[in-house]
Amino acid sequence: MIDILREVGMIERALDSIANREFKQFNLSNLQFLYVVRIYEHPGIIAEQLANLIKVDRTTLARAVRRLEKQGYVCRENDPENKKIKHLYVTKKGKEIYPFIMRENTHSNEVALKGFNAEEAQQVHDYLVRIRQNVDADWNFVKHGGKREY
Structure with missing residues (x-):
């Protein structure tokens, strides 16, 4: 199975790090x-x-x-x-x-999205929305005390 979460995590951490540095002038950090x-x-x-x-x-x-x-x-x-x-x-x-x-x-x-055309960018967006929606169910389940079965 392809591990997309590693890639998503690396992207998220890189952008968080950039934003934390750029928003430091406003004393904003940690998202x-x-x-x-x-x-x-x-x-x-x-x-x-x-x-x-x-x-x-x-x-x-x-x-x-x-x-x-x-x-x-x-x-x-x-x-x-x-x-x-x-x-x-x-x-x-x-x-x-x-x-x-x-x-x-x-x-x-x-x-x-550098190098992506408009259609590809829309596809990436749509796929990420679907992934988030899939994860939302587990997030809500665990948030309310559920334990996932692996």
């Missing part, structure tokens, strides 16, 4: 920029939805959001009907860095 982007794109999102979107556990998410709050990139607001629910929003500071993050993302995509 914190991703949280800012997703909150920007989904204003008012709640923690559980964000954790599912990014595929992290709630503890990791809570730690990252607290740090982003302290840095002034995001804020939490109480739900008007249920005080236990906190909605997440980017602040003015978070909105200001969003274009820079997106430029880095566009550049990284262009580098990754």
Whole structure:
């Protein structure tokens, strides 16, 4: 069997390393920029939805959001009907860095797809979506206490 996960992992680690260095000027690391982007794109999102979107556990998410709050990139607001629910929003500071993050993302995509024509790039995208959807089922199963059989 072809081990595509090694390749995906190497790509992910290389891009994370690049992004961590490039976003260091904003004091963002460990994929914190991703949280800012997703909150920007989904204003008012709640923690559980964000954790599912990014595929992290709630503890990791809570730690990252607290740090982003302290840095002034995001804020939490109480739900008007249920005080236990906190909605997440980017602040003015978070909105200001969003274009820079997106430029880095566009550049990284262009580098990754160098030499691919539009049809090939679309195929890669479609295959990766299918792979993510396959993995989502296991991720949800394990997240809720399941144990996979090997």
